[in-house]
Each structure stands twice: as structure tokens, then as C-alpha cells.
Amino acid sequence: MTRYVYPFGAPDDAHDELPDAPALLGGKGAGLRAMARMGIPVPPGFTITTEACAFHDEHHGALPDALDGEVRAAMRGLEALLAMGFGDTSNPLLVSVRSGARVSMPGMMDTVLNLGLNDATVEGLARASGDARFAWDSYRRFVQMYGDVVLGMKPASKHDHDPFEEILDARKRERGVRDDTALSVDDLRALVGDFKKLILERCGEAFPDDPWTQLWGAVKAVFRSWANPRAVTYRRLNHLSSQGGTAVTVQAMVFGNLGDDCATGVAFTRDPSTGERRFYGEFLVNAQGEDVVAGTRTPQPIVGGGYPGAPPSLGDLMPDAWRDLQRVAGELEAHFRDMQDIEFTIQRGRLWMLQTRAGKRTAKAMVRAAVEMANEGLITRDEAMLRVDAARLDDLLHPTLDPKAPRTVLARGLPASPGAATGRVVFHADDAEALAAKGEAVILVRLETSPEDIHGMHAAQGILTARGGMTSHAAVVARGMGKCCVAGCADLDVSYARGELTARTAQGPVVLKRGDVITLDGSKGEVILGALPRTAPALDAYWTTLMAWVDEARRLRVRTNADTPHDARVARSYGAEGIGLCRTEHMFFDEQRILAVREMILAHDADARRVALAKILPMQREDFVGIFTAMEGLPVTIRLLDPPLHEFLPAEPAQIADVARALGVTPEAVAARVTALHEANPMLGHRGCRLGITHPEIYDTQVRAIVEAAVRCQRDGVRVVPEIMIPLVGTAAELSLLRARCLAVADAVLRDEGASLDYTVGTMIELPRACVTADAIAANADFFSFGTNDLTQTALGLSRDDAGRFLGDYVAQGIYAKDPFVTLDRDGVGALVRMAVEKGRAVKPALKVGICGEHGGDPESVGFCHDVGMDYVSCSPFRVPIARLAAAQAAVRAKGGDA
Amino acid sequence: MTRYVYPFGAPDDAHDELPDAPALLGGKGAGLRAMARMGIPVPPGFTITTEACAFHDEHHGALPDALDGEVRAAMRGLEALLAMGFGDTSNPLLVSVRSGARVSMPGMMDTVLNLGLNDATVEGLARASGDARFAWDSYRRFVQMYGDVVLGMKPASKHDHDPFEEILDARKRERGVRDDTALSVDDLRALVGDFKKLILERCGEAFPDDPWTQLWGAVKAVFRSWANPRAVTYRRLNHLSSQGGTAVTVQAMVFGNLGDDCATGVAFTRDPSTGERRFYGEFLVNAQGEDVVAGTRTPQPIVGGGYPGAPPSLGDLMPDAWRDLQRVAGELEAHFRDMQDIEFTIQRGRLWMLQTRAGKRTAKAMVRAAVEMANEGLITRDEAMLRVDAARLDDLLHPTLDPKAPRTVLARGLPASPGAATGRVVFHADDAEALAAKGEAVILVRLETSPEDIHGMHAAQGILTARGGMTSHAAVVARGMGKCCVAGCADLDVSYARGELTARTAQGPVVLKRGDVITLDGSKGEVILGALPRTAPALDAYWTTLMAWVDEARRLRVRTNADTPHDARVARSYGAEGIGLCRTEHMFFDEQRILAVREMILAHDADARRVALAKILPMQREDFVGIFTAMEGLPVTIRLLDPPLHEFLPAEPAQIADVARALGVTPEAVAARVTALHEANPMLGHRGCRLGITHPEIYDTQVRAIVEAAVRCQRDGVRVVPEIMIPLVGTAAELSLLRARCLAVADAVLRDEGASLDYTVGTMIELPRACVTADAIAANADFFSFGTNDLTQTALGLSRDDAGRFLGDYVAQGIYAKDPFVTLDRDGVGALVRMAVEKGRAVKPALKVGICGEHGGDPESVGFCHDVGMDYVSCSPFRVPIARLAAAQAAVRAKGGDA
Numbered sequence A, B: 001m002t003r004y005v006y007p008f009g010a011p012d013d014a015h016d017e018l019p020d021a022p023a024l025l026g027g028k029g030a031g032l033r034a035m036a037r038m039g040i041p042v043p044p045g046f047t048i049t050t051e052a053c054a055f056h057d058e059h060h061g062a063l064p065d066a067l068d069g070e071v072r073a074a075m076r077g078l079e080a081l082l083a084m085g086f087g088d089t090s091n092p093l094l095v096s097v098r099s100g101a102r103v104s105m106p107g108m109m110d111t112v113l114n115l116g117l118n119d120a121t122v123e124g125l126a127r128a129s130g131d132a133r134f135a136w137d138s139y140r141r142f143v144q145m146y147g148d149v150v151l152g153m154k155p156a157s158k159h160d161h162d163p164f165e166e167i168l169d170a171r172k173r174e175r176g177v178r179d180d181t182a183l184s185v186d187d188l189r190a191l192v193g194d195f196k197k198l199i200l201e202r203c204g205e206a207f208p209d210d211p212w213t214q215l216w217g218a219v220k221a222v223f224r225s226w227a228n229p230r231a232v233t234y235r236r237l238n239h240l241s242s243q244g245g246t247a248v249t250v251q252a253m254v255f256g257n258l259g260d261d262c263a264t265g266v267a268f269t270r271d272p273s274t275g276e277r278r279f280y281g282e283f284l285v286n287a288q289g290e291d292v293v294a295g296t297r298t299p300q301p302i303v304g305g306g307y308p309g310a311p312p313s314l315g316d317l318m319p320d321a322w323r324d325l326q327r328v329a330g331e332l333e334a335h336f337r338d339m340q341d342i343e344f345t346i347q348r349g350r351l352w353m354l355q356t357r358a359g360k361r362t363a364k365a366m367v368r369a370a371v372e373m374a375n376e377g378l379i380t381r382d383e384a385m386l387r388v389d390a391a392r393l394d395d396l397l398h399p400t401l402d403p404k405a406p407r408t409v410l411a412r413g414l415p416a417s418p419g420a421a422t423g424r425v426v427f428h429a430d431d432a433e434a435l436a437a438k439g440e441a442v443i444l445v446r447l448e449t450s451p452e453d454i455h456g457m458h459a460a461q462g463i464l465t466a467r468g469g470m471t472s473h474a475a476v477v478a479r480g481m482g483k484c485c486v487a488g489c490a491d492l493d494v495s496y497a498r499g500e501l502t503a504r505t506a507q508g509p510v511v512l513k514r515g516d517v518i519t520l521d522g523s524k525g526e527v528i529l530g531a532l533p534r535t536a537p538a539l540d541a542y543w544t545t546l547m548a549w550v551d552e553a554r555r556l557r558v559r560t561n562a563d564t565p566h567d568a569r570v571a572r573s574y575g576a577e578g579i580g581l582c583r584t585e586h587m588f589f590d591e592q593r594i595l596a597v598r599e600m601i602l603a604h605d606a607d608a609r610r611v612a613l614a615k616i617l618p619m620q621r622e623d624f625v626g627i628f629t630a631m632e633g634l635p636v637t638i639r640l641l642d643p644p645l646h647e648f649l650p651a652e653p654a655q656i657a658d659v660a661r662a663l664g665v666t667p668e669a670v671a672a673r674v675t676a677l678h679e680a681n682p683m684l685g686h687r688g689c690r691l692g693i694t695h696p697e698i699y700d701t702q703v704r705a706i707v708e709a710a711v712r713c714q715r716d717g718v719r720v721v722p723e724i725m726i727p728l729v730g731t732a733a734e735l736s737l738l739r740a741r742c743l744a745v746a747d748a749v750l751r752d753e754g755a756s757l758d759y760t761v762g763t764m765i766e767l768p769r770a771c772v773t774a775d776a777i778a779a780n781a782d783f784f785s786f787g788t789n790d791l792t793q794t795a796l797g798l799s800r801d802d803a804g805r806f807l808g809d810y811v812a813q814g815i816y817a818k819d820p821f822v823t824l825d826r827d828g829v830g831a832l833v834r835m836a837v838e839k840g841r842a843v844k845p846a847l848k849v850g851i852c853g854e855h856g857g858d859p860e861s862v863g864f865c866h867d868v869g870m871d872y873v874s875c876s877p878f879r880v881p882i883a884r885l886a887a888a889q890a891a892v893r894a895k896g897g898d899a
Helices: A021-037 A050-058 A065-082 A121-129 A132-150 A163-175 A185-203 A211-225 A229-237 A289-294 A319-336 A363-376 A381-387 A390-397 A429-437 A451-459 A473-481 A541-553 A565-573 A594-602 A606-630 A653-663 A667-676 A689-694 A696-715 A732-753 A768-772 A774-778 A788-796 A804-812 A829-843 A859-867 A877-894 B021-037 B050-058 B065-082 B121-129 B132-150 B163-175 B185-203 B211-225 B229-237 B289-294 B319-336 B363-376 B381-387 B390-397 B429-437 B451-459 B473-481 B541-553 B565-573 B594-602 B606-630 B653-663 B667-676 B689-694 B696-715 B732-753 B768-772 B774-778 B788-796 B804-812 B826-843 B859-867 B877-894
Strands: A005-008 A045-048 A095-101 A112-115 A246-252 A263-268 A280-285 A340-347 A350-358 A409-412 A414-417 A420-426 A442-446 A462-465 A484-487 A492-495 A500-505 A508-513 A517-521 A526-529 A557-561 A579-583 A635-639 A721-726 A760-765 A783-786 A848-851 A872-875 B005-008 B045-048 B095-101 B112-115 B246-252 B263-268 B280-285 B340-347 B350-358 B409-412 B414-417 B420-426 B442-446 B462-465 B484-487 B492-495 B500-505 B508-513 B517-521 B526-529 B557-561 B579-583 B635-639 B721-726 B760-765 B783-786 B848-851 B872-875
Touching: A005 A021, A005 A065, A021 A045, A021 A050, A021 A095, A021 A246, A021 A319, A021 A350, A045 A065, A050 A211, A050 A246, A065 A246, A095 A211, A112 A132, A112 A211, A121 A132, A132 A163, A132 A185, A132 A211, A163 A185, A211 A246, A229 A451, A229 A804, A263 A319, A319 A340, A319 A350, A363 A381, A363 A390, A363 A541, A381 A541, A381 A877, A390 A859, A390 A877, A409 A500, A414 A473, A420 A429, A420 A462, A429 A442, A429 A451, A442 A451, A442 A492, A451 A473, A462 A473, A462 A517, A473 A484, A484 A517, A541 A877, A557 A565, A557 A877, A565 A606, A565 A877, A579 A872, A594 A606, A594 A653, A594 A667, A606 A635, A606 A696, A653 A667, A689 A696, A689 A732, A689 B804, A696 A721, A696 A732, A721 A732, A721 A783, A732 A760, A732 A774, A760 A768, A760 A774, A768 A774, A768 A788, A768 A829, A768 B788, A768 B826, A774 A783, A774 A829, A783 A829, A788 A829, A788 B768, A788 B788, A804 B689, A829 A848, A829 B768, A859 A877, A872 A877, B005 B021, B005 B065, B021 B045, B021 B050, B021 B095, B021 B246, B021 B319, B021 B350, B045 B065, B050 B211, B050 B246, B065 B246, B095 B211, B112 B132, B112 B211, B121 B132, B132 B163, B132 B185, B132 B211, B163 B185, B211 B246, B229 B451, B263 B319, B319 B340, B319 B350, B363 B381, B363 B390, B363 B541, B381 B541, B381 B877, B390 B859, B390 B877, B409 B500, B414 B473, B420 B429, B420 B462, B429 B442, B429 B451, B442 B451, B442 B492, B451 B473, B462 B473, B462 B517, B473 B484, B484 B517, B541 B877, B557 B565, B557 B877, B565 B606, B565 B877, B579 B872, B594 B606, B594 B653, B594 B667, B606 B635, B606 B696, B653 B667, B689 B696, B689 B732, B696 B721, B696 B732, B721 B732, B721 B783, B732 B760, B732 B774, B760 B768, B760 B774, B768 B774, B768 B788, B768 B826, B774 B783, B774 B826, B783 B826, B788 B826, B826 B848, B826 B859, B848 B859, B859 B877, B872 B877
Parallel strands: A420 A442, A442 A462, A462 A484, A557 A579, A557 A872, A579 A635, A635 A721, A721 A760, A760 A783, A783 A848, A848 A872, B420 B442, B442 B462, B462 B484, B557 B579, B557 B872, B579 B635, B635 B721, B721 B760, B760 B783, B783 B848, B848 B872
Antiparallel strands: A005 A045, A045 A246, A095 A112, A095 A246, A263 A280, A263 A340, A340 A350, A409 A526, A414 A484, A420 A517, A492 A500, A500 A508, A517 A526, B005 B045, B045 B246, B095 B112, B095 B246, B263 B280, B263 B340, B340 B350, B409 B526, B414 B484, B420 B517, B492 B500, B500 B508, B517 B526
């Protein structure tokens, strides 16, 4: 029979090892269970499994029959252990009810604290704690939280008023006080009454006094929250499965708000911004945990600043608890073999751990922590490489603000997530999304962020908040996303109503409106007026170490897609080992030659085309000399002309007139030809090698330019490795014809020049037909390069230009796990690629195989390329290091090193 | 060592059996060899193999070293056998040199007769034959033919003058005679001199007197003719391989022009128009074979008309030869087990066979001959089915002229190829092609046709000639093409110069110009003024017999693609066993509902869409009631909406205004939406099941209409078998979501109606991704229907709308063997289809599988569908019988019955 409830924290509890605790108990439940097994102090409790949630989802909200008995038994165990009673009026047991899915989803799921309080037990709590104000404040908070979370009274958006807060504010105004803490027990008691009345009015049912009714209500609310829109959005944005569900952890309450010998805090075992091995966190004295995370009070650092006037550290205030916390942190790192993100409460001087999980960190921290943990012997080098999220390396490779450029700093806040971002000020997540969709860079400015701002944070280049600390929602989420964030910027006033941001500077207030441009320096915590020049990033020694390990571990070569000598040089500096795709069409758009290109296209016969091509030849030759020189000694794969010719045609009357003059015809005749060349589906039209078949003189000219350039470079002492690539091949016959023609032209050039040259001729594999007939095609190919952009378009019947209208719906509904243009569709496109590799190698075992679609820079896709036995991947210059790491990770995984 | 020469016709020659004689010796050489082995009188000779031609092609015109010796040895054998000498001045051996490829290509290859004549041997021939005029006429013809064929003096086009004919005409004018026969020996001798002078002038080299030089010149000319443009065109149009080459047959001349006891003729062992078992042919007394075929003299029937005034039959004139000919015909049919097309010459009363080959015949004849041969026991029923070219059945299924309609007959000719055709008069093949390309139906009118008219005959609906008989070029080729032809219409004058056709009618001359409309009745040989109403064809008893065998032999079911009750009924009358594809989009274009459709598309939300769809629902329901009723008892597969919605949008301002009014918005707003919905590649865009995912209410409405219609029909006692088909599925998830939604809607309707219904939900497989993931997709599909039109577009990356620009080049260069939109690309698309069938059946062995692309009516593709194990094919109504036959042929072939 399925077991749905797992207790933890009883000292004599053996806690059997579970095969996949996070899947069953959620990350939070598994962490608590692990800590309890290690003897670390956790308030005892029990976890209801994710399987119960799955049952709930599948049975339209019903719970398994056995659950009631199991929960009651666990609660009895808890009562016995703590010598308290759930609902007991003299010594009431209060519990927290928290969600926890397999993968941590910060802020996404709802939590209820202080559950078990009612008009009777509150008095017991007052007596037991000796603090009636505390008891009634806890009760007031509980009723409010229960109304919000369980009874669905939480406002749909932050812009709406929370009705409980309105009542609270009214009471404070009435009493003439600013802080909640200034309210009396009677005030709090009255507030509880008002809150309950509101609940009855709004919900048509009374607030449940019975603790068991409260508990089941909260459990079901947690289960329901799994499918709430914010959670769904989070999972979608983070490519998390919607399967699985959440567990519910019911845990005895401990209190950080019982007095000045109490505290609550969150911390990381290493610095999540830099990865440095130092204890890093914040705490609040006499507070509940939610106060830290929500950012409503700015917490103080656990480790003191050490400068005069710095707030006291935890060690200063509670040395015993601080010692315990350091010891626990060490034990947790040793156990989990990773940097931990922990939550704790100190109740009357005693430390209680409430959570541990792998800490989110910046890309920089990810690299440093991984390298240092490997050097410390905590993990192996293979594990270190797997610990770095390859996709996140992007953050390190993009330019940072030029430190020498003068900057007008408007305000300083916390350096919550490093990097730099420039964009237009917006104040609402929806606005951020809308403006970003139009191609504008935006900075989302909020008093504080909350889970419903996630989509706006995604859309923004950077996030700026006026409140909240280094572990506030904004900071944690921004670091996870690799977005720059400046948080807790107290010198800023944000008015949503006026749509204004006011910086109180030494020179007086500066007011910014929606749309004004600012720059954030996330590493320094600065808010800067206007845009700022940026410089290439400086990569540190940890990076260098990691990449050395990576290059040693990987089997896949990494090349770049580059069409210019500049791009080639950038890519080479990032470790590119050749060019996998040099597109020649971009060269055709050059202002100097587009007229000749148009003449060529609009010419009525091959002879006229040849006249135009003769003008292009010397320019093409110079292009290739530049690229060969930049890539000296490394292979350069040049793709012959690919796009449909009408892409080059003039649209403007002036351009049409130019072409008409050059061709000696009327503008009307040119316009008519332009119209005639229109295609219904250009993606499937007259392009790629079809141009080579019907207009052979174009490819002849390109091959001549390549070979002449190569010969010239060789004479200048530059070693060249040219690879001529024929695009869009669908049949063996196309390649056979075009290859023969390439060889004939190349041989003629070499004969004329009296030179020799090693070069190869291969093909892009980008049509399903090419995949299924790859054996026949391989006979005439020295190499295959998978053009997975077009292969995705054709295999899925999906135009990249048009898919925007429904691709969002598709990913949201889980029809595609990910955007197939970003991550290679392994089951579909991948199956075709695998088939082509196998068929090609079957007839030509030494066939060189690579990928040059944009998937070549996507870590998951690179893993596939490794698995399928490719020789290399090729990607854009900035993604070369990502591909190198992903290649190493694939190699490590393949040898069974997955940690 | 390769042997290049095979003699035949020596009485003591054993003639070893050759494994594939037609491939090695060509059809003509193999036929002669076979006849010789059977003891049938053939003039002896020898055949130079196709391998020598291939050598010639591969070695830039050089011949194999061994060939000279082999040819000389064979010639010595011939001389010894006939007691004549090649080049001998007293008893000269003359030979014909003829081409002959594996597959007969009528008129495509060149022939030289009377080879061996020169100024010395002509005197020997005169003495030996006792007829100096005959000898000098033969010499004159030989020089002319040699100049034309071997020395390349033949005019490039019929429109140009033949320089030899000009000299001949001048001589006749000078002598004041009309016929060649009225020229004297001296005239002929002078002509030979003039011809030789012309050759020297034009070619810069003298006519070769040496017979061996003549022979090698002729052999090489035959080899060269394999690659001449007409031959290449013929092979392309008939999908014949350009590999193989032609053989050369060198054969001792026999003469049908030595006097009135001589004749020459061509015949069929059965009637090639009707298939009736009767000897059928024509002959000319005292003539050479070329005279019959070329149509310059109108020959007389071999079997007399039996009516008073009919010309004498061959039996009347030469009873012994006629008896021999009948015997030979019987032997040949028995040997080759097929109707034969034979050529013969009677020299001084003795029959010589010059050729035998399978006779080309009309579709009607094909069916009758096959059925009768099977009934006679000559072939099996399986062979009979294989003997009928399924593609040709089309000829029988198309309408014929209404016999009751009044007709103005302009002229009567020979009923050379049956059927009816109406079109505009054109006089030149190029003109026919040009006008046909503009969508005009044309009738090609010629004095006589020749191989260079082939492309015009292809383009024309029918062919009309003023000269030539039932076995003239026009007649033979037209029958082969299944085109209607009236030949030898002596009452017509054709003037190419004036572009006029004059019919000498009883009422006086009627002059028709280019562009005037005429109708041909190919079955009666009538030329009719204007257009005539047509009626459905009457299919005869042979047809009925054949189709009964077909239905017994085939395993594949044959359905039809039909969108209307009318099409459904037509298809059913042709044997359709259900509808394999009922497209619903055509219904949306109906004038009554297009406005509602546009409202639906342009609506801003699902509710507004529902309002519009509610208007469409009852109309859709009526559509389905009509189709279900027409197809009572048979399955009907209905495809839910497939095309991108913008196809339905208004383009004209008036339509835009209508929609704007209906939606209550401005025309500008509608125009803007129309523009916004434009797609770059609509083929790969927002269409098919993607509409179902994003606009579920559309599919909901269609499913409701289907189920409501089915319930209504059931109540009316009409048995319905609805199959709901979801198009463009690429992932299992799409089908799973949409299938669930279909079932939900259908169940709701059935619940409301209190009815039950057997229906299935399946999918089109038309994307490569669907093929490679067909196992996952099959889990949610009751059936697969391959949409090979779109699968071809996506697998080959080839837009059907745009491919016209290069597909011609591609087929011409052999890159695609055939147009992949006509005949399924077996290696590419076929491999994907096979994969999908295998994967689908692996998880669901009973999965029903069919095809509904246009390939379902192409015989070769139907064969593939059988081989791959499909359950049915679906095609347009008129192609249903073709598909039935093709299915039977595939079944017969599969059991090894290929003959």
C-alpha cells in the first residue's frame, strides 16, 4: 500500500533512507529529513508526499482515503514528542504548513504559519509563552494568512489592495501609530475579530476554529497552489515538468519573535554572488522568517561589516547560536557536497534549522564555487564541471560597464546580482513584457518584487528595488536568472501612481519617468543615469582553471559560426577551433556590391550573370583572404550561396532605378521581374543547392574566389584549411553534380595558378530527405554539417518566422517541452540526425560530422551532439565557451560521472 | 572479353539464348534474333550491342578496339551466306543500318537504307536486279539519307527546306513531272551527282564511296542519335532511363520495290484501336518500308474492306505471302505471348520479316487484348492484369462526344486513335506547347507529324493530319500517348505559310485559322466544327471482366477524395469503397458562409469566434448529412480544418467592408488584421491541428456538426461510418489533446441526443516528425492517413507552389527520376512512410493505415502503398479504377507473378 506520510525529527527515529527523497518529499521535506538524520536540530514534523498531490490532481481535489489516518498518527507522534497538544488550550501545538516540490520554486508556493490557533488556544499560547501580545499577533497573522492563502482572498495583483492590510492600516491610523508593534493586545484582538468578520462576508463561511479543519484546508491549498498561474509560469520559464506535484511539510512552529534572544535568518554557505568561501547571510532579531524573505524590514548581515558603526553581527549578539550555525553549515556542505541555502530560527537562544537546499548563485559564483570545491576535495573535477550550468556562462561573457567611463550615480543599493544592464524605466511587469516584446531594453523598477512579477523580470534587462535585502525575492530570482539586480536602494522613492522614480541625490532630487534610460551596475549596486559604454568582460582564474579541465575532458571540437574576420577573431579568443559555418550571403549585401548582385539575379541569361559575377569575384576573394587569415591553421567551412535570390532584390524605387540603369532596361521591367520572383514559401523554394543547379555560374564564382583566396594566403605563408559546403542537399544526385563542378573549377584555378591545395567538399544536412538517404549522399561528401535550424523547420513543418503565433501556446501546453529552435527536438529532429549520422558513417566510417545550426550553442543540444558521435559543434562566438563546457559535461556523463 | 557483335539469320546458326537480349541487342535486334531462332524468314544480319554504344558515349565517340574485327567477321559470314559481296561490283551486298534501344522509341533514332552503293556497285545492282531505274533510285535515296542522317544535313526543323528535296523538286519541275517515279535513270544519275556536289559544298568532304567508310559512318551516326535532343525529350517524357544506349542492327537489304510482285507493310496481330483479335495492317505494292511509316503514300489495308470498290487485299494480290504472314503472326503471338507490331517486306513474292515488337495500343485495346488473351489461355489472368498500363485507364474514363448532339463534320479521316478532343487549331508543335502552357486546349494540325513534333503532340488534346495511315507516325504516337488522333484526312489542305486549314466539304471550302475551335472524334475519324457536348464514357464487357479480376486480386481497399455528395457518387460508381479524404475547407468558401467564416477568423476572442461559428454549424451539418448519405454504409474520413486562416480572408475593399460591418469595426481595422495575419511561409505556418490547439472552438464546431449529422442519418436509416481526422500532427501531445477534446464534444452531443455512434479519431501523417515519432502518435490514433503531398513538401523542403522554377531542370537532369508530387519519392518520402507504418503498427498492430495524398491515384505509388502494407489508398474519383488496377498489379507482383 502507498505510504503518504513521512515523519521527521523524532530523536529516536531511524529515518530509513529513501531512494529519491526529493521526488517524494519535495526539496524542503527531503532537506529536513536529511538534517534530522544527521542530528542537526530541526523542529519535528512530517511530510505528506507528492504522490498525495498527484492523487489530488487526478481525482479533482479528493484526497486518498488512507491519508487521514496517516496524518492523525503522525500528529499524535508529534504531540507525544513535544508534550503539546494540537488544539490543546493549555499547551497548544502550532504548526507551519509549507509546500515543497522536487525542484525549489522560490515564492511560488504558499505557506501558512501558526496553524492551530483559535480563540481558545491563543490564550493557551499566551500563557505558555508568557507573552499575550506575541500570542495575539501570531493569531492575527494566522487568520490573515489563512484568509489570503487558503480561502483565496489574496488580491489578484499587487496593484490591488489587500483587504486585511486595509483594516490593519485603518486601525493604526485610528491609534495614531506607525508600526504594528505599537498596537496593543486589545487592538490585535479587535483585528482578529474584524478579520474573521471580513472572511465571513467575503467567503460566506466562517473562519474555521477547529485546528483539524484548518490543517486540511491548508494542505489542500498547498496542493491547489501547484497549479496556480504563477507556479505554471515559473515552471514554463524554467523548463520544469508540470508532472510530480508538491509535497506538504507540516512542522512544529518555532518562534524567532519571542523577544531579543530570538531571531530568524537566511544564509548561504558561500557567497552566492562571487562563490567565495565565506558564510554569507542576513538575520532579523525578534522576527518571523517571512519578514526576512519578504523584504519588508531590511535585515542585518550575519557576519559584521567590521567597520565603525556597522550593525552588530550574529556572533556579537548570540555567540552560541552563531557557533552552532557555523558548525551546521559545514556539516551540510560536507553532506550535500554543495553550497547550501539555509533558513533558520533562533528561539530563546537555541538554533533551529528550517530549510536547506542547494543555493542559487551567479554564474561567476557557480564557476568559483565549483573550482574551489573540487580543489578542496569536496567534489571531483568531473562533478565540478557538471555543477556549472553551461547556459549561465553567457552571463560572464557579455560586456560589463567600462570602469573608466564617467558615471552619474543616482543612487546606491545592494549589489544583489552582478552584471550591467541599460534600459528604459518601467514600473509594472506587464509593461516590461510589452515593451520588451517591441524590442526595447527595459529595467523593471519596483518597491519590491513578488512572484507575480516573474514574467516582467524575465523580460527586463535588469531589476531595481527600493526595498529588500540580498536575499529578498528580487535578489534571489535575479541571480537565478542571471539578471543584473540592484536591491534595497533606500534613496529611491517609487510612485506607481505617478509612474515616477525619485532619486534623492546630494544635488537634490532627480525625477525619472517611465521610458527614461538608466543603467544598473549589479556588481557595485549603483543606479546610473543614462546609458554607459561597456567593455569586454575580464575572466578570472577560476574560469581559466575550469576551462582547462573542460578542454581536457571533452571529445567534441567546438567551432564558431562567423562571417567576418572580426567575429572569427572574437570566437578564436573564446577558444573556437575553426569556423563551422561561414555564410556568404551576408557578404552579398555589402553596399559596394549589392548592385552587382542584383544585376546578376535579374540578368536574363547565364552570360549576363557572368558579367555581374565577374564584378563580385575580387570582393569575395578579399572576404575569404580575411577570414582565412583570421583563422590561420584552423578549418574554415564556407557555405555557398543559400538564400532565395529574391532576398537580395530591391524594393525601393531608387534601388530599382539603379538596377534598371545597370541592366539597360526600364524600371518597370525590373519591378516586374522582382514581382515574378516572389515565392509563396521561400523557405521551401528556389534556394540552396537548387541555385547551384539552375545557376551554376554563381557557385563557380564562389568556388573560384575561395580557391584563389586560399592560394594567395598559402603564398603569404598562412596555412589554410578550406571546406566547401553545399547547402540544402536533398538527393545524392544534387551533391554529385555540384561536387563534380566544384572540383572542376577548383582544379582549373589550381592549374592556372600552378598551386596545390588541400580542401574538402561536403554538404549541409538540413532536409529530412537528406537524413533518410544519407548513405547515398555520403558517397559524395567529405563531411556532413547538420543545419538544424532548417531541419527543425522542415521536420516539424514549422516556419520560424511564423511560429511565434502559436509556439508560446505550444510550450505552455507542454506540446513542445522547449522551443525547438532553441533546444534540439531530440525525439523528432534528433532521430533524423542520428539516422543520418549512422547511415553516413555506415558507408564512410571516417565521415566528418558536425552541427552548425543555432543548437550548436545550446548545452542540452551539444550533449546530444556528443551522444550521437559528432566530431564538432559550431556556434556563435559568445557561445563557444558554453559549447566547450557542455561538450565536457556530455563526455563526463557518458563515462558515467553524472553526479 | 566483351563480345560486341551477334549475327542472326544464318540457317545453321544455333543462336544461343541470351539472358536479356533486349538490353544487349535492343528491341529490334532481339526481335530479329528471336524470329531467326524460330525459323521465321528474316534477312540475315548482325547486331552491334548497346555496350558498344555505351563505350562510344563514355569514350567521346571512340569505338572499342575489338569492334572492327568482329564486324568484319560478321560481314564475311553474311557475304558467304548470301553469296554476295559487300562492295562487290557484280553482286553487291546492300545493308540497312538501324538503331534499336531496349525500349522501342518510334521514329526517335535514325536509319540508313541501301548502304553499300556507290558509282560502281550501283551498276552491279542494276545488272543483278535487271532494273537500272530501281538501282539508281536506291542509290539516290541512299545518298540523300546518308547526307541527312550521317553527315548531319537534315534540316533542324520541318519548317526549313531539305536541300536534297529542293534539288529533287527542281529536277521534277524541269522535267515537268509530278512523281519521282516519272524521272528517268539519267535524271536519277544526275540527281546523285548533284546530291554529292551538295554534300561536298556543305560538309567540306566528299560523299564516301567506300562501303566500309559508309558503314562506320552510319554506325556512329546511330550511336550519336541516342543522345540527340528528340531522343532525350522522348525518354524524359516517357520516364525512360538515359542509360543503356542503342544497339545497331546491320541487315541484308530486301526490296519491296522491285516490281508488282513486291510489297512492304506494317501490321498488328490484333486491332490496336479496339484490341479485337483480327489481323490489322497496311501495305504498299512496289515500295520501300519507309514509305509506309512516313505516311507519304497512303497505304491500303492488308485485310480488304469487303465492300464494292474496296482496294484489293494482300490475300487478293499475293496469296502465298499472305498465308505465310498469317502463320508468322500466329507464331509470334504464341512465342511472345502478346500482340505484335510487325514490319515485313515481300521481295518477288517471298515474305521477309524485318521487325517484331509488342504493339502499342489504345487503353481500350489494352484491356480487351489482355482479357481475350487470358481467355484464350495465351497468358494467365495475373499476366493480363499486369499487361494493362493502369495510368492509361484514364483514357477510358473521360467523357466522349455525345452521339446525339448535332455535329457539323468538316472532314473524315482515319480513326487513328480513339477518344474525343476539342481545342483551338494550331499548326506548329512549339505553338501548341506555348498555347497549352497558357491553359488553352489545342488541336495540333499537321500535314504529317515527325519525331520533332513530339512535344507539341504531348501538349495537344488531339492530333489531326492530312496525310499518313493508321500506322503513320502520328497514329502510332497518339495511340501510345492515349491522345485522340484523326490521320490521313485527305479532304483537308493545310497551309503552314498562311496558317490555314481548308476543308473541302460538299457545301464548299471551309477555311479555319489558327485559334479556331474544332473537335476530333478519334473513334470515327471525324473532324467537327466547334465544340461538342460530351457524355460519360460507356465501359465495355472486357472492362467489367478485367475489373472483376482486379477486385478479386487486390488486397488494398480503394477510397476517394471527395468533398461533395456529387463527387462521392461519381467515385462510388467507379468502385470507391469509402471516402479517404473529405476536406472541410472548401465548404467554408461557400458564398453563403464565407462572411461568417471571416467574422470567426477576425474575431478578437474565443467568444466572438463562437458566435460566428454558431452560424456555420447548421450548414456544416448539412454538408455532412449529404456526404454520409451519398456514401451510405462506407467509411467517410473527414479532415478537420487545415489551411491557414488567412486563406479565407477578404482581399477586396468591398469584402473588407462587409466583414467590418459584421464585426462592428472600421474597414481599416480589418485590413490591418488581414495584413497582420500574413505569413512568410504559410505552408509551415499556423494551420492544421495548430488551429485546433489555439482556436479549439473551431474543431469543436466541426466535430459537433459531424456527430449531429451522423446521428440524423442514423435516425433516417442511413448507416454511417465517420472517421474524424486531425491534420498536420507533429507530436503525440497534439493528438492526445485534440483527440480528448473531440471525444468530449462527441460524447456531449451523443448524450444530448440520447444516441450512440461508432466513430474513430485518427490523424494525417504529413510531417517528417510524425513519421519518426509514429509509435508515440499511434497510441492516440485509430488510424493513420498519409498526406503525402505535404510530406513531400516537408521531407524534400520543396514548396509545390514554387518548385516550378526548377523542378523541370531537376527532372531533366535526372535529380528526381519523376516529379515527386506525381509519383511518390520512394527513397526519401517512401522511407519515412515505411518507418511510420512500422512504428505505428509496432505499438498498435491493428492500426488502420491509408494514403490520401494525390499519390493515391498514381499506379507506381499505389504499388508502394501495397508493398508497405497499407490498408487503403484514396484518390480523386476518376482515378479510382486506376488505383484498383494498380492495387491488383501490386498484389500479383508481390506473389511473384510479374511477367
